[in-house]
Amino acid sequence: MKEKKVEFDRDFGHLVRTATQSHIELKSHYRPEDCRALSYDFDLGDPGQYPFTRGIYPNMYRDRLWLKSFIVSYSSPEETNEAFKQYIASGLTDLRLLADLPTQSGIDPDHPAAWNSMMCGGVATYALPVYEKMLQDLPLEGVVYELAHMGITNFIYCYALLVAIMEKNGLDIINLRGNGINDPIRAKLVYECPDLPTHIAKRVWLDHIEYAVRHTPKWKPCVPNGVDPQQRGMEAPKELGGCLALATTMIRELEKRGISIDEYGAMVFSLDAESDFFETIAKFRAARRMWARIARETLGATNEKAMQLKIGIRTSGLSLTWQKPLNNAARVTLEILSCVLGGVNSLDASSMDEAVGLPSLEARVFNLDAQHIITHEANVPLVGDPLGGSYYVEWLTSKLETETNNYLKEIETRGGIFECLESGWLHNVMEANRLRIQREKEEKKRLIVGVNAFKQEGEEGPINKAIREVAYRVPTVEDREAKVREVKHFKESRDQRELLKNARELYRATKEGRNITRPVIEAGKVGLTLGEVTGLIRLGYGISYDPFEQIGIPEFVRRAVEERNQA
Amino acid sequence: MKTEKKIRILLAKVGCDIHERGPLTLMTAFRDAGMEVIYTGRYQSPEGVAKAAVAEGVDIIALSDHTGSMPIIAESVLESLKNLGAGDIHVMAGGLILPQDLEKLVKMGVSGNFGPGTPLAVIIEHTKGLAAGRIS
Numbered sequence: 001m002k003e004k005k006v007e008f009d010r011d012f013g014h015l016v017r018t019a020t021q022s023h024i025e026l027k028s029h030y031r032p033e034d035c036r037a038l039s040y041d042f043d044l045g046d047p048g049q050y051p052f053t054r055g056i057y058p059n060m061y062r063d064r065l066w067l068k069s070f071i072v073s074y075s076s077p078e079e080t081n082e083a084f085k086q087y088i089a090s091g092l093t094d095l096r097l098l099a100d101l102p103t104q105s106g107i108d109p110d111h112p113a114a115w116n117s118m119m120c121g122g123v124a125t126y127a128l129p130v131y132e133k134m135l136q137d138l139p140l141e142g143v144v145y146e147l148a149h150m151g152i153t154n155f156i157y158c159y160a161l162l163v164a165i166m167e168k169n170g171l172d173i174i175n176l177r178g179n180g181i182n183d184p185i186r187a188k189l190v191y192e193c194p195d196l197p198t199h200i201a202k203r204v205w206l207d208h209i210e211y212a213v214r215h216t217p218k219w220k221p222c223v224p225n226g227v228d229p230q231q232r233g234m235e236a237p238k239e240l241g242g243c244l245a246l247a248t249t250m251i252r253e254l255e256k257r258g259i260s261i262d263e264y265g266a267m268v269f270s271l272d273a274e275s276d277f278f279e280t281i282a283k284f285r286a287a288r289r290m291w292a293r294i295a296r297e298t299l300g301a302t303n304e305k306a307m308q309l310k311i312g313i314r315t316s317g318l319s320l321t322w323q324k325p326l327n328n329a330a331r332v333t334l335e336i337l338s339c340v341l342g343g344v345n346s347l348d349a350s351s352m353d354e355a356v357g358l359p360s361l362e363a364r365v366f367n368l369d370a371q372h373i374i375t376h377e378a379n380v381p382l383v384g385d386p387l388g389g390s391y392y393v394e395w396l397t398s399k400l401e402t403e404t405n406n407y408l409k410e411i412e413t414r415g416g417i418f419e420c421l422e423s424g425w426l427h428n429v430m431e432a433n434r435l436r437i438q439r440e441k442e443e444k445k446r447l448i449v450g451v452n453a454f455k456q457e458g459e460e461g462p463i464n465k466a467i468r469e470v471a472y473r474v475p476t477v478e479d480r481e482a483k484v485r486e487v488k489h490f491k492e493s494r495d496q497r498e499l500l501k502n503a504r505e506l507y508r509a510t511k512e513g514r515n516i517t518r519p520v521i522e523a524g525k526v527g528l529t530l531g532e533v534t535g536l537i538r539l540g541y542g543i544s545y546d547p548f549e550q551i552g553i554p555e556f557v558r559r560a561v562e563e564r565n566q567a
Numbered sequence: 568m569k570t571e572k573k574i575r576i577l578l579a580k581v582g583c584d585i586h587e588r589g590p591l592t593l594m595t596a597f598r599d600a601g602m603e604v605i606y607t608g609r610y611q612s613p614e615g616v617a618k619a620a621v622a623e624g625v626d627i628i629a630l631s632d633h634t635g636s637m638p639i640i641a642e643s644v645l646e647s648l649k650n651l652g653a654g655d656i657h658v659m660a661g662g663l664i665l666p667q668d669l670e671k672l673v674k675m676g677v678s679g680n681f682g683p684g685t686p687l688a689v690i691i692e693h694t695k696g697l698a699a700g701r702i703s
Binding site for chain 1: 581582583584585587588591592595608609610612613632634635636639640643663665666682683684686687
């Protein structure tokens with residue numbers, strides 16, 4: 001019998017590229033002359049010193065660790081509440097809220113377009129009682145909340161619900177702490193979010209920010225988001241450039257409303273921890289340096305706090321694979337490590353089972369434990385910016401700064417970030433790079449383990465199988481029917497006089513150009529739903545009530561609007 | 568030499584699912600493979616997708632969804648197709664398809680049911696087979 005010969009390849013699995021994920025071509029090593037232009041005091045500084053390249057606190061993680069967070073949002077508010085309690089016991093220190101996809105699009109569960117994605121990706125957050133159930137027994141003061149939604153209507157509405165609950169419980173809203181993404185560029189560029197057209201979203205965005213700065217100063221009402229544009233195709237300098245451009249625009253718009261950058265205080269960005277380890281670290285360092293310079297030199301900040309950039313992270317969901325999900329544990333761990341080495345302030349780590357379904361409890365506890373291991377066993381956070389002074393990391397940080405500056409100049413030449421969105425230019429840039437990456441994967445110039453290389457031969461093993469099998473259950477048809485009944489019942493049970501009064505006030509404020517935040521808070525208190533608030537804002541601008549053009553105007557809304565028009 | 572009729576395919580997303588990389592990747596892959604592709608974009612209704620498929624005279628609808636709701640979506644699209652007398656249009660699916668949903672989808676007559684990262688060649692081969700009637 002002839003035996004099959006074993007083929008041996010010493011170079012099996014060799015490198016296939018010499019550039020970073022964002023196509024920055026690299027040398028095989030870096031030398032002192034590659035960083036010669038850098039001045040320690042001018043470009044780096046100690047941690048806690050301008051331009052904060054090395055971090056914003058003098059003792060970095062010795063004084064305060066990064067916040068450990070992830071989105072907790074399951075189908076029902078009760079389940080979500082239960083999950084929050086379990087995660088807090090495992091070390092969650094930052095409560096990140098989300099809603100299901102229809103809510104994020106600006107509609108209620110009883111809208112026909114909601115059916116196919118109802119309770120998917122989170123809680124159907126249609127009105128105040130949902131938040132009251134979801135946050136039952138959870139503290140509202142001394143806790144960091146984050147809103148990670150998509151549509152601009154969601155941020156003002158969910159912020160309003162948090163404020164409403166505090167006020168109803170006799171708490172001072174000055175103690176509301178946390179942030180909301182509230183990024184109108186991301187909402188359209190990445191999601192084409194149907195709730196509001198951009199020109200209306202921009203007004204709601206600014207109203208919300210202005211109100212929050214004046215009344216809840218510990219709440220950051222806008223966190224320019226690079227995560228989702230990056231996931232959708234933007235490279236690192238464009239991810240960062242987009243955030244810097246939006247932050248700059250926001251500060252300039254707030255100046256027109258009488259709020260200075262010093263009053264606004266520290267900026268927060270939501271950035272992506274991508275697969276490319278060193279590029280990710282360099283991106284965080286460059287981000288802090290660039291914002292400090294823009295804040296001081298371009299926007300005239302005089303308060304050091306206003307020159308500081310806090311970085312919140314979401315580790316890449318895109319990097320996770322459906323194939324061999326166990327490998328995602330390695331990916332997530334590396335991404336978490338890059339965040340800690342890069343000095344981030346809060347960290348939302350994806351789960352190993354996220355490409356298979358909604359994250360399970362065990363996979364998420366793994367994320368928290370990985371952070372505890374990095375902290376207590378690997379001793380990584382003992383020293384701030386441990387890679388500072390590395391020829392490669394310093395070169396790459398400066399390189400990213402240069403590339404990002406070039407991109408910012410291009411945005412400015414084209415009339416600013418909103419014009420670049422509306423003209424479709426941003427979309428084209430993003431799509432071109434997504435295609436480039438797609439081709440690289442096809443041509444195996446970019447290897448993804450288990451997908452286009454190192455694939456699983458034969459049947460899947462028991463560990464991978466188990467990860468696949470715990471994936472979260474999707475709401476059934478019966479669950480969805482029950483939700484629609486619940487919403488209809490809720491809508492019928494409300495005080496009609498209060499509804500009418502508050503609907504009229506919101507409509508009037510929108511139409512007259514007053515800040516709509518307080519009317520939204522009051523509307524939330526009497527049970528106006530997210531879909532109704534969205535519709536009223538739209539009507540205030542003279543466009544249709546329903547972003548999907550599928551439903552009519554509810555009777556009390558019609559009355560609120562008509563009476564006003566007759567008056 | 569005979570010229571083959573080009574396969575016409577409608578890529579569609581129903582509901583509020585925002586994940587779009589799958590259909591965008593397939594759009595170029597199908598085009599590169601010589602097919603005529605129309606993409607509905609996001610936030611579509613099942614009736615809208617069925618109507619578009621009939622109006623565009625496509626051979627195949629390829630549904631994409633990452634919420635885990637594919638059986639619910641596919642069922643309503645199939646029903647809308649039947650109502651329009653277009654039950655002969657093939658329906659294939661891809662995205663986040665849960666193992667427990669596979670059988671349901673196959674029973675409905677939805678083919679493919681590809682997970683993320685499926686090699687494009689496999690999907691293209693399937694599409695050609697479907698259009699040629701080799702797969703049902």
